[in-house]
Amino acid sequence: MIEFKQVCIRAGDFHLDKISFDVGSGQYAVLMGRTGRGKTTILESLCGLRRVQSGKIMVRGMDVTHWPPADREIGYVPQDLALFPTFTVAEHLQFALKLRRFHKTQIKHRVEELAEMLGITHLLQRHIDGLSGGESQRVALGRALSFRPTVLLLDEPLSALDAETREEIQALLRTLTDTTGVTTLHITHNAAEAAALADRCFHIRDGQVIEEPKPAADERSSA
């Protein structure tokens, strides 16, 4: 489903050279690595927000290397969530569907379905001001999944949450990805998180993406 072929990415002094890896359809892959090693850069290049110098990025078997983000049909949840300050929760869930000119009743039905799945039905008319970390995370997830993307990218989605909320969102992520069958690439520092969620686990070491066995369930140290 996702395939990086000899991809080179440069951003100022920082660069990733000839990285190659692939994630199969419906798999939940976790990408680990120390801060500043290029995890977010890989996600950004996958969803089209960062240009690559060379190599190919394949999604659903198509070469999307030079496609604009809008055409890639990839759901993206950045680390800071980047919710839209002028929108209500419902407007977040409607946004991608309105852009695709879905019919009003289809939008309404999809928003209700997503809100129920994410447990945010009671928040639909709220603005994002005052939402808790967990609620904001659910809204960002709903926004990314609203248009039924085949690929979901999560940049440290649990890092800013308290332990209890983290457990909740972690369980929600597993349920959502199992239910929707979306192929997921999830960045984290947390080995326990990777152990709980990952089907496959990748590490960035020396500018390369290397697949390694997923951490043991009781492992707590960061990668």
Add this chain to the structure above:
Amino acid sequence: MTEHALNRTSEVKAHRTRRRSDVPFFLVMSGISSCFILLIVLLLAADLMFTSLEDFRAAVMKPEIQAAFKLTIISCTVAALLSIWVATPLGYLLARYRFPGRLLIDTIVDIPIVLPPLVLGLSLLILFHLPIGGWELEAWLRDDVGFPVTYRWPAVILAQFSVSCAFAVRTMRVTFDQINPRAEDVARTLGCSRGQAFLKIALPQSWRGMIAATTIAWARALGEFGPILVFAGATRMRTEVLSTTVFLELSIGQLNAAVAVSLLMVVMAVIVLVLLRVLGTGLTS
């Protein structure tokens, strides 16, 4: 007094000293700040004391001052609207993109801010009257388009716009700098083009900045004098705005009328600033 009691006393003294330590800070800061506030208040008070209500009424009843008032309101509003129209895309481009020549454009935008006003007016005059291979912009506008500019009301607006737009661009750039670009990135992954991300995500977040930029542009246009005098002239009932009225009244020895018009400009500026801030920018606190 026991040793224990002495220790307690010294602790209490030390504690009081610590609590009092903020007072000099606020005294110094507010003392320095109040110098400027006092200067402005004294300037206005002096103007108020110099003129009387009768002088003020007589001045504002003059037909030429009424015409200047009308042209000022119209020209400042048009200049401010044109400024925000230009400043919004330019501010966005400067805030969001790194492109060749960006530093140069950034510097060019600041030129009207640092340029002496008379020089700006002179430059406008030269631009419109410079013969280029027998062709002249002003002559073309006058003869072919039927829209003469120099020494007419459009020159007033153009002179005001040239300066006020620079201030509006600065404000809009800061506004977009403060808006998280990540939200626009996410919007693009959701299906937006860059243009849609700007219109649907960035622009709605920038409305307070737009109001602030429009206000600053309007206020800046109100105070503009040098470029108007050189490029539009100060012809009574035609290109006279309130800033040139002050100059004209002074030049014919009508000090009372000049002060009255000055106070009128102060009132206009205060009304616009307060009104727009209360309505839109939330800067009243």
